[in-house]
Amino acid sequence: MPRSDSAGGKDAGLAAALDAGETVLPDATPAEVVPGSQLLLPAWRRPGRESRTRGFGLAPKIGLVIFAMLLLASVLAPVLPIDDPLAQTLSLRNAGASLHHLLGTDLIGRDVFSRVIYGCRSAFEGVAIAVISMLILGIPWGLAAGFSATVVDEILMRIADAMLSFPALILAIGVVSALGPSMVHSMVAVGVISSPAIARLLRSAALPVRGAQFVLIAGSLGVSRFRIAVRHVLPNAMAPVLVQTFAVASYFLIIEAALGFLGLGVPPPAPSWGQDMANAYLNFTANPSATIAPGLAITTGAWSISTIGDGLRSVLVRA
Amino acid sequence: MLRIILLRVATSIPTIFLSTIVVFALRYLLPGGPVEAMLGGGSAGQVSAKQIAAIKARLGLDASVPAQYWHWLRSALHGDLGTSYYSQEPVTTVLGQRVVPSLELIVGALVVSILVGGGLGILSAIKRDRVSGRVILLGTGLGLSVPDFWLATIAAGVLGLTLNIFPAVGFTAISEDLGRNLHTVTLPIVVLSIVTGCFLARHISSAMISALECPYIRTAWAMGVPGWKVYLICALRNAVAPVITFIPLAFAGLVGGTVLVETIFAIPGLGTEIVTSVTNEDFPVVQGVVLLVGVLVAVLNLLADVVLAFIDPRMRRAAA
Numbered sequence: 048m049p050r051s052d053s054a055g056g057k058d059a060g061l062a063a064a065l066d067a068g069e070t071v072l073p074d075a076t077p078a079e080v081v082p083g084s085q086l087l088l089p090a091w092r093r094p095g096r097e098s099r100t101r102g103f104g105l106a107p108k109i110g111l112v113i114f115a116m117l118l119l120a121s122v123l124a125p126v127l128p129i130d131d132p133l134a135q136t137l138s139l140r141n142a143g144a145s146l147h148h149l150l151g152t153d154l155i156g157r158d159v160f161s162r163v164i165y166g167c168r169s170a171f172e173g174v175a176i177a178v179i180s181m182l183i184l185g186i187p188w189g190l191a192a193g194f195s196a197t198v199v200d201e202i203l204m205r206i207a208d209a210m211l212s213f214p215a216l217i218l219a220i221g222v223v224s225a226l227g228p229s230m231v232h233s234m235v236a237v238g239v240i241s242s243p244a245i246a247r248l249l250r251s252a253a254l255p256v257r258g259a260q261f262v263l264i265a266g267s268l269g270v271s272r273f274r275i276a277v278r279h280v281l282p283n284a285m286a287p288v289l290v291q292t293f294a295v296a297s298y299f300l301i302i303e304a305a306l307g308f309l310g311l312g313v314p315p316p317a318p319s320w321g322q323d324m325a326n327a328y329l330n331f332t333a334n335p336s337a338t339i340a341p342g343l344a345i346t347t348g349a350w351s352i353s354t355i356g357d358g359l360r361s362v363l364v365r366a
Numbered sequence: 367m368l369r370i371i372l373l374r375v376a377t378s379i380p381t382i383f384l385s386t387i388v389v390f391a392l393r394y395l396l397p398g399g400p401v402e403a404m405l406g407g408g409s410a411g412q413v414s415a416k417q418i419a420a421i422k423a424r425l426g427l428d429a430s431v432p433a434q435y436w437h438w439l440r441s442a443l444h445g446d447l448g449t450s451y452y453s454q455e456p457v458t459t460v461l462g463q464r465v466v467p468s469l470e471l472i473v474g475a476l477v478v479s480i481l482v483g484g485g486l487g488i489l490s491a492i493k494r495d496r497v498s499g500r501v502i503l504l505g506t507g508l509g510l511s512v513p514d515f516w517l518a519t520i521a522a523g524v525l526g527l528t529l530n531i532f533p534a535v536g537f538t539a540i541s542e543d544l545g546r547n548l549h550t551v552t553l554p555i556v557v558l559s560i561v562t563g564c565f566l567a568r569h570i571s572s573a574m575i576s577a578l579e580c581p582y583i584r585t586a587w588a589m590g591v592p593g594w595k596v597y598l599i600c601a602l603r604n605a606v607a608p609v610i611t612f613i614p615l616a617f618a619g620l621v622g623g624t625v626l627v628e629t630i631f632a633i634p635g636l637g638t639e640i641v642t643s644v645t646n647e648d649f650p651v652v653q654g655v656v657l658l659v660g661v662l663v664a665v666l667n668l669l670a671d672v673v674l675a676f677i678d679p680r681m682r683r684a685a686a
Contacts (some may be wrong), residue, residue: 346512
């Protein structure tokens with residue numbers, strides 16, 4: 048039928064062709080069929096204009112490389128030729144950068160560079176704990192809500208809304224205050240408070256499948272809802288869940304560092320970016336690099352994770 | 367219209383109650399129970415079971431859990447949030463003294479981030495095909511990943527300790543001296559607004575870009591509407607919704623941010639209060655702060671929903 052915004056004669060050709068019932072093959076773009084009708088096409092399909100979704104992107108690729116390097120550093124730290132992060136050289140406290148100590152030493156003589164490398168371990172450990180607890184809680188929650196009756200669905204989603212914008216750091220501090228400083232407890236709490244977003248994503252992936260005909264048929268054949276959920280909903284839901292996971296993972300990294308900064312994370316003397324920064328800040332004027340280095344590490348880690356998420360979003364989410 | 371507001375309020379009330387339940391449940395995580403925590407960790411062998419039972423009866427802790435929750439909620443609604451273990455003052459008094467500096471930081475950071483972040487977001491949407499737009503997007507992406515407490519240490523260290531432009535620590539209340547107050551509060555607000563500003567810039571940018579792709583903009587260009595008018599109409603109309611949705615989210619994030627920034631700049635607000643209370647194992651104060659924050663965030667979300675319903679004709683029509 049004629050498009051209401053067609054501007055007269057130029058588009059009449061295509062409209063007339065469609066009216067007459069002729070099929071226009073998908074790969075014969077209207078621009079080829081009727082010259083001058085490029086305006087009918089969405090912006091990203093017009094000839095001569097590059098795709099809106101630019102593929103994975105340069106920044107995400109760089110982020111991926113950096114993330115891989117940090118992961119490798121955290122795994123390989125003990126075998127790398129760097130100083131023991133706990134070894135104190137008391138004669139060299141707050142020393143500046145030197146050939147032996149690439150980033151100088153901290154207030155009790157420990158090598159800052161090796162503490163930054165070893166700090167990757169507790170950082171990624173914290174992120175992993177939070178991500179795992181978020182997914183373990185969020186995915187079944189969303190699936191259950193998506194496949195349940197309206198009342199159960201409504202209740203589950205109300206609970207999700209209650210937790211949705213609660214600041215994770217405050218809750219982590221509350222949990223630490225009740226249970227004592229422990230990375231596992233606080234990061235599990237952070238993961239739990241971030242799971243409603245994942246639950247919502249899974250629920251919205253489950254809803255369209257729920258009413259589909261093949262599901263009704265499978266159900267009448269005796270296929271359990273669990274199997275339908277796992278085989279048909281999960282694969283479709285993975286894309287947004289993956290994007291969301293990377294986006295919040297960078298936030299988890301910052302929270303882990305923040306808890307360390309407040310002294311509520313991994314107990315000393317274990318290397319932790321946030322805690323090292325807090326200790327080094329006391330001597331900022333004398334030794335700025337000891338404060339700047341862990342912070343740069345946190346920034347780099349968080350940025351690499353979030354750009355990977357950006358890249359995944361432009362690849363996985365159809366425009 | 368009124369129906370929509372009432373509906374939203376009605377559906378938000380259970381949400382707010384649920385967050386109070388979460389906060390209340392925290393106290394059951396205390397190892398050994400609330401009474402043992404109140405008496406301090408080292409009192410394990412010194413206080414007899416009979417005395418503990420007596421304290422429990424006095425505090426009403428021997429009732430069933432739902433009854434305790436109801437009792438706690440009722441007193442909370444009357445303004446009684448318990449007594450601090452550390453200072454024996456009512457929690458509401460302790461919190462009341464600390465709220466104003468925190469609010470100053472949070473509201474200041476919100477205003478600055480809306481102005482600067484909003485402007486940057488609109489700019490990056492307008493220049494989305496140019497280098498400057500991509501640069502702004504990269505910059506905001508980086509700004510989102512920077513930990514705000516690191517920025518605070520660097521700002522305090524460089525601008526405060528080394529160059530002495532702004533004070534690195536300390537706070538002067540508004541009631542004492544407005545000029546000095548602004549002087550002490552500038553660095554914390556700037557640091558806090560960097561992250562939230564980047565967050566808002568990205569939101570507004572994506573909202574505006576999807577608006578600029580619409581056919582009616584193309585029609586406006588074709589009709590010869592001057593550029594600044596097109597952008598202004600696009601900018602104002604389409605930036606309002608993201609800003610309103612953003613405010614409760616930013617508030618939640620800023621509360622977390624103020625915890626650290628206040629500690630670094632030694633500002634006597636809720637942030638330093640919660641940190642010292644955790645160190646002192648002063649659980650009622652921590653619980654009070656968590657409750658306050660949770661309820662505030664839920665209420666702000668409700669307000670944002672209502673305002674959005676007012677502004678956005680689509681939502682009004684959808685709900686009708």
